[in-house]
Amino acid sequence: MTEESVARAxxxxxxxxxxxxxxxxxxxxxxxxxxxxxxxxxxPDLVVFPESTTQVSAVFRTCQALGVPFTPCGARSGKSGxxxxxxxxxxxxxxxxxxxxxxxxxxxxxxxxxxxxxGELMRVAEEKGLFYPPDPNSWEFCTLGGxxxxxxxxxxxxxxxxTRDYVLGLEWVLxxxxxxxxxxxxxxxxxxxDLVGLFVGSEGTLxxxxxxxxxxIPRPRHVKTALVVFDSVHGAARAITAVLAAGILPRTLExxxxxxxxxxxxxxxxxxxxxxxAVIAEVDGNVEEGLFTxxxxxxxxxxxxxxxxxxxxxxxxxxxxxxxARRLVSRALRALxxxxxxxxxxxxxxxxxxxxxxxxxxxxxxGLRVATYGHAGDGNLHANILYDGPHQRPLVETAILRMLExxxxxxxxxxGEHGVGLAKxxxxxxxxxxxxxxLQRRLKHFFDPSDLLNPEKIFPALERS
Amino acid sequence: MTEESVARAxxxxxxxxxxxxxxxxxxxxxxxxxxxxxxxxxxPDLVVFPESTTQVSAVFRTCQALGVPFTPCGARSGKSGxxxxxxxxxxxxxxxxxxxxxxxxxxxxxxxxxxxxxGELMRVAEEKGLFYPPDPNSWEFCTLGGxxxxxxxxxxxxxxxxTRDYVLGLEWVLxxxxxxxxxxxxxxxxxxxDLVGLFVGSEGTLxxxxxxxxxxIPRPRHVKTALVVFDSVHGAARAITAVLAAGILPRTLExxxxxxxxxxxxxxxxxxxxxxxAVIAEVDGNVEEGLFTxxxxxxxxxxxxxxxxxxxxxxxxxxxxxxxARRLVSRALRALxxxxxxxxxxxxxxxxxxxxxxxxxxxxxxGLRVATYGHAGDGNLHANILYDGPHQRPLVETAILRMLExxxxxxxxxxGEHGVGLAKxxxxxxxxxxxxxxLQRRLKHFFDPSDLLNPEKIFPALERS
Numbered sequence: 001m002t003e004e005s006v007a008r009a010x011x012x013x014x015x016x017x018x019x020x021x022x023x024x025x026x027x028x029x030x031x032x033x034x035x036x037x038x039x040x041x042x043x044p045d046l047v048v049f050p051e052s053t054t055q056v057s058a059v060f061r062t063c064q065a066l067g068v069p070f071t072p073c074g075a076r077s078g079k080s081g082x083x084x085x086x087x088x089x090x091x092x093x094x095x096x097x098x099x100x101x102x103x104x105x106x107x108x109x110x111x112x113x114x115x116x117x118x119g120e121l122m123r124v125a126e127e128k129g130l131f132y133p134p135d136p137n138s139w140e141f142c143t144l145g146g147x148x149x150x151x152x153x154x155x156x157x158x159x160x161x162x163t164r165d166y167v168l169g170l171e172w173v174l175x176x177x178x179x180x181x182x183x184x185x186x187x188x189x190x191x192x193x194d195l196v197g198l199f200v201g202s203e204g205t206l207x208x209x210x211x212x213x214x215x216x217i218p219r220p221r222h223v224k225t226a227l228v229v230f231d232s233v234h235g236a237a238r239a240i241t242a243v244l245a246a247g248i249l250p251r252t253l254e255x256x257x258x259x260x261x262x263x264x265x266x267x268x269x270x271x272x273x274x275x276x277x278a279v280i281a282e283v284d285g286n287v288e289e290g291l292f293t294x295x296x297x298x299x300x301x302x303x304x305x306x307x308x309x310x311x312x313x314x315x316x317x318x319x320x321x322x323x324x325a326r327r328l329v330s331r332a333l334r335a336l337x338x339x340x341x342x343x344x345x346x347x348x349x350x351x352x353x354x355x356x357x358x359x360x361x362x363x364x365x366x367g368l369r370v371a372t373y374g375h376a377g378d379g380n381l382h383a384n385i386l387y388d389g390p391h392q393r394p395l396v397e398t399a400i401l402r403m404l405e406x407x408x409x410x411x412x413x414x415x416g417e418h419g420v421g422l423a424k425x426x427x428x429x430x431x432x433x434x435x436x437x438x439l440q441r442r443l444k445h446f447f448d449p450s451d452l453l454n455p456e457k458i459f460p461a462l463e464r465s
Numbered sequence: 466m467t468e469e470s471v472a473r474a475x476x477x478x479x480x481x482x483x484x485x486x487x488x489x490x491x492x493x494x495x496x497x498x499x500x501x502x503x504x505x506x507x508x509p510d511l512v513v514f515p516e517s518t519t520q521v522s523a524v525f526r527t528c529q530a531l532g533v534p535f536t537p538c539g540a541r542s543g544k545s546g547x548x549x550x551x552x553x554x555x556x557x558x559x560x561x562x563x564x565x566x567x568x569x570x571x572x573x574x575x576x577x578x579x580x581x582x583x584g585e586l587m588r589v590a591e592e593k594g595l596f597y598p599p600d601p602n603s604w605e606f607c608t609l610g611g612x613x614x615x616x617x618x619x620x621x622x623x624x625x626x627x628t629r630d631y632v633l634g635l636e637w638v639l640x641x642x643x644x645x646x647x648x649x650x651x652x653x654x655x656x657x658x659d660l661v662g663l664f665v666g667s668e669g670t671l672x673x674x675x676x677x678x679x680x681x682i683p684r685p686r687h688v689k690t691a692l693v694v695f696d697s698v699h700g701a702a703r704a705i706t707a708v709l710a711a712g713i714l715p716r717t718l719e720x721x722x723x724x725x726x727x728x729x730x731x732x733x734x735x736x737x738x739x740x741x742x743a744v745i746a747e748v749d750g751n752v753e754e755g756l757f758t759x760x761x762x763x764x765x766x767x768x769x770x771x772x773x774x775x776x777x778x779x780x781x782x783x784x785x786x787x788x789x790a791r792r793l794v795s796r797a798l799r800a801l802x803x804x805x806x807x808x809x810x811x812x813x814x815x816x817x818x819x820x821x822x823x824x825x826x827x828x829x830x831x832g833l834r835v836a837t838y839g840h841a842g843d844g845n846l847h848a849n850i851l852y853d854g855p856h857q858r859p860l861v862e863t864a865i866l867r868m869l870e871x872x873x874x875x876x877x878x879x880x881g882e883h884g885v886g887l888a889k890x891x892x893x894x895x896x897x898x899x900x901x902x903x904l905q906r907r908l909k910h911f912f913d914p915s916d917l918l919n920p921e922k923i924f925p926a927l928e929r930s
Contacts, residue, residue: 105710106815129712151655162653164662165630180901186811187843188627189878190616190666191885191896192923193905197629197662201655218712245570247594247683247751286712290755346651350571378652413654420656431656436645440658446911458657 001068001088006045009068009090013048016058023047032073032091036138038341039081039422044071044091051096053171053179053210061177063090063452071454072208074115074146077138079342080421082150082203086456094145097210100124109168109185110214114145118152121214131219133160136417137327148209151201153417155252155280155326158377160217162417164200171211172199175448185213203419204454206447220284223251224291225313227322228302233257233277233360233372237353239305240279240376243298244349250298253377254280254326257356259386260373263332269325272309279376280326329373330382337369337386341396343403346380347412358406359383366399368392380416404430420458429460466533466553471510474533474555478513481523486514497538497556501603503806504546504887509536509556516561518636518644518675526642528555528917536919537673539580539611542603544807545886547615547668551921559610562675565589574633574650575679579610583617586679596684598625598716601882602792613674616666618882620717620745620791623842625682627882629665636676637664640913650678668884669919671912685749688716689756690778692787693767698722698742698825698837702818704770705744705841708763709814715763718842719745719791722821724851725838728797734790737774744841745791794838795847802834802851806861808868811845812877823871824848831864833857845881869895885923894925 001009006024013022023029024046033043045068050056063070069089076083085091098115105128112121118132118139125132135154136142142152148170153162169183172195183189183196199206230236233255240253256264256278265271271278279302283294299310313319333340347355356372363370363385374382385399404414408430415424429437441459445451466474471489478487488494489511498508510533515521528535534554541548550556563580570593577586583597583604590597600619601607607617613635618627634648637660648654648661664671695701698720705718721729721743730736736743744767748759764775778784798805812820821837828835828850839847850864869879873895880889894902906924910916 104813104815106706107813108709109813151659153653157653161630164659165626174904178900180904181898182901184811184878185813185876186845186878186881187814188618188622188811188840188845188881190882191878191880191889191893192901193671193908194616194629194662194666195901195905197659197665200662201659206658218709218714221712241571244573244683247686249683285750285755287752287755287758290750290752290758293752293755346649346653348569348572348574348650349652350569375653380651380653411650413649413651413656415656416651416653417655424656428656433646435643436647436657436660439639439645440660443658443911446908 001045005068009066010046012062012066013046013059013090016062017048017050017055021049021051032076032085032093035076035078035081035083037079037081037421037423039084042084042086043088044085045088047091047093049093049096053173056092056173056208056210057177057179059090059092060173060175064176064450067450067452069452069455072204074143075141077142078146078150078421079344079418080415080423082419082421082457084422086422094208095143103128103130105130107185108216110216112144112212112214114143114148114209114212116144118142118144118147125216126219129219130216132166132214132216134163134166137330144212145209148200148212149202149204150419151417153375153380155254155375158253158375159249159251164197166215167196167200167212168215169213170196170199170209172207173210174207175453183213187215203421203458205444205457221286222288222291223282223284224295225280225282225319225322226295226299227311228279228281228299228307229272229275229309230278230307231276233356234353235306236277236279237356237376239302239307241349241352242301242305244377246297246301248294248298250281250283250377252280252282255373255376256326256329257372259369259371260329260333263336263371264325264328267325267328267332269321280322333371333384333386337388339387339389341385341400343383343400344415344418345383345403345407345412346416347407347410349379351410351412352376352379355381355406355410359403362399362402366395368395368399379412422457425458426460428458466510470533474531475511477527477531478511478524478555481527482513482515482520486516488512497541497550497558500541500543500546500548502544502546502886502888504549507549507551508553509550510553512556512558514558514561518638521557521638521673521675522642522644524555524557525638525640529641529915532915532917534917534920537669539608540606542607543611543615543886544809544883545880545888547884547886547922549887551887559673560608568593568595570595572650573681575681577609577677577679579608579613579674579677581609583607583609583612590681591684594684595681597631597679597681599628599631602795609677610674613665613677614667614669615884616882618840618845620719620840623718623840624714624716629662631680632661632665632677633680634678635661635664635674637672638675639672640918648678652680668886668923670909670922686751687753687756688747688749689760690745690747690784690787691760691764692776693744693746693764693772694737694740694774695743695772696741698821699818700771701742701744702821702841704767704772706814706817707766707770709842711762711766713759713763715746715748715842717745717747720838720841721791721794722837724834724836725794725798728801728836729790729793732790732793732797734786745787798836798849798851802853804852804854806850806865808848808865809845809880809883810848810868810872810877811881812872812875814844816875816877817841817844820846820871820875824868827864827867831860833860833864844877887922890923891925893923
């Protein structure tokens with residue numbers, strides 16, 4: 001944007017907001033230029049902080065009237081660049097809309113603003129005997145608005161599903177600033193098209209949620225957690241498949257491979273020496289004895305598939321230490337090598353052992369360290385490529401392409417919960433047909449004809465002739 | 466349609482299908498003119514029976530080219546008129562596409578054609594130790610394609626969700642005949658817009674599924690069923706709310722009120738004399754003792770809320786008799802009075818007792834018998850108005866309007882699982898804003914600009930000036 005058009009946009013936005021809600025200083029712009037992806041640095045020209053639905057709508061209308069690109073953002077914890085202001089313009093932060101408006105024990109619902117931190121809702125719900133299951137790794141700082149935009153998952157998705165499964169209704173601001181209420185407050189409902197379904201996971205390209213009605217469930221009374229240690233990641237993968245085939249559905253079956261174990265070992269939690277892979281299995285329910293029975297059966301199955309040890313967390317503090325180690329993986333891997341790229345692939349469950357072997361072989365072939373961990377129970381793995389610096393980037397690009405090819409060839413998807421955003425945009429055509437991409441581009445155009453809301457995300461750039 | 470244009474359509478369709486797949490005899494047309502709703506009789510001019518995706522696509526293209534309306538249908542078990550050929554034209558029956566293509570124990574998935582009867586998939590899955598939870602009352606004859614179109618629910622939705630929660634991917638024929646694959650085969654995935662979400666529940670107005678990839682879950686090893694008998698429906702409603710508030714989530718909490726009990730009593734199952742209402746509570750899981758504990762706790766809560774008796778089914782045959790009685794309710798009510806209208810409302814859980822009282826009072830005020838039964842645990846009630854004949858129809862219309870007003874005023878929705886179709890079309894504006902209706906109409910136009918696919922459904926007729 002030219003200096004003149006930034007100044008004009010600034011003045012117009014101050015008019016519909018207030019001076020304290022519109023920022024253009026270097027440091028604010030810098031901090032809204034990046035997220036948790038490695039997708040690049042894109043500083044916005046302006047950052048605005050609306051505090052109400054009316055203000056969000058006014059910001060959208062103003063940007064449309066001036067032809068200025070605008071991109072919503074939450075905690076900027078996204079891993080695919082969804083909130084990066086690719087073409088500059090206005091970053092629309094929803095973080096000041098951070099109130100929990102209602103938690104109803106009788107209705108098993110919560111109504112929240114988009115800037116509420118996911119972990120805060122979890123805590124408030126649990127204090128009331130309720131439970132909000134979706135638990136992205138970043139739950140201590142990510143926001144529910146971002147979770148809705150990305151359809152965030154997490155370890156507990158194995159049993160409980162993802163964000164989309166808990167969104168009943170939305171107050172939604174369309175790209176032109178129109179405000180709609182879609183969905184409902186009831187558990188069931190089929191009146192009209194499922195626009196909630198379409199909007200959740202639309203990655204900030206079809207509008208933004210300004211109020212979210214969520215379904216909660218009764219909090220399971222008991223949780224039991226086991227750490228199962230294996231010699232090799234392949235044994236762990238086969239055990240995971242066998243546990244599910246036996247009809248056991250734990251709430252998590254998290255895998256940590258050898259490289260990931262090395263990164264976190266000793267940092268608050270000590271894994272048994274010589275561990276080649278670990279699985280964190282967690283079961284929950286209302287009857288404690290039932291959980292012991294289930295965990296014992298799970299342990300036996302794992303032992304039949306070569307588990308060296310099954311350690312059951314004896315109290316909440318042990319359990320919390322174990323999970324802290326799991327959550328640390330992503331950051332701890334950065335200590336092994338200066339750079340990493342995390343791919344968020346999913347394969348059908350039967351292919352979990354195959355993909356794990358294939359990723360290991362690929363790393364060896366290319367001479368790159370690959371750490372694989374994540375939600376193996378539902379086939380959703382985070383395959384991390386570790387590398388030394390930009391000189392290795394071409395090799396890394398090759399590795400990514402090969403990984404995604406392997407994934408798609410096994411009937412998988414290139415993103416399980418992180419979204420396409422900018423990071424996966426050029427790979428989407430590996431998975432989706434030209435006809436499907438064309439339809440989705442037309443849908444984006446239907447909602448946002450001038451392509452000003454979070455422009456150029458998700459869909460591969462059209463070839464210009 | 467004129468005789469001439471019917472003849473032309475007939476010949477064009479025979480060309481893309483075969484003579485045995487295109488019918489225009491009176492008796493076929495008659496049987497495709499109605500469904501399980503009381504929404505009217507609308508004979509199609511032609512009925513076609515495509516046997517492949519290519520044929521479905523060819524039928525759609527032919528109808529578009531000739532400007533002939535076309536309406537997909539399955540088992541015609543719908544309760545809102547969704548498959549009625551409102552403007553005549555071509556009824557497109559998917560019933561010959563009835564193969565189960567794959568059931569994978571390792572992937573926990575099934576791939577089916579749309580004409581597969583829901584109960585058949587359930588049986589095949591259960592034989593393999595798997596479970597397909599959505600169980601619309603009509604599961605013995607309805608089809609999965611219809612379930613997808615309507616986003617069908619059922620008693621087990623309380624714990625397991627509705628059809629939408631199990632659809633991973635679709636092969637989908639758009640109104641113009643283009644064939645797309647949307648969604649995926651993996652449990653998780655967020656690549657691109659969630660078109661599966663948009664298409665499921667679109668009631669045959671945005672296209673039709675020609676192949677459905679479904680998620681299955683491990684079959685719970687044990688199921689325990691209890692019949693809880695109350696003096697009054699109000700006591701039953703309060704007990705249901707209390708059970709959920711205590712953190713117990715059975716797989717069903719079905720309510721049968723006094724009128725519905727009277728209709729089915731003695732027809733294969735004898736309810737204790739003097740029963741004023743009954744609740745069928747069913748719990749499932751892998752550890753049998755855990756289920757007894759849970760059922761005992763549920764029984765105690767019900768007794769604290771005035772339950773007269775808690776009877777646990779002692780074997781599968783007792784259990785099946787109880788469920789047969791529940792499934793019989795809808796038909797048996799027709800024996801009490803010659804006519805009935807079933808409304809499929811949902812209220813937030815806290816309002817279950819309120820709506821039940823209000824419906825009873827409404828029936829008394831208007832001098833109509835109202836039977837209320839259904840999936841009370843998730844707030845989804847089937848309120849049936851029984852009446853003698855057409856002379857009472859104006860009174861019935863008043864009752865419907867008042868019921869839906871009550872529902873919406875309590876934060877509810879006018880349809881929980883039956884769909885809007887034709888039956889609820891003129892009431893949708895009670896629940897949804899003009900802006901939302903406008904957007905949905907524009908979306909329909911986006912997908913089907915000539916409005917030939919299942920025309921004039923879901924959205925209220927526009928006032929013509």
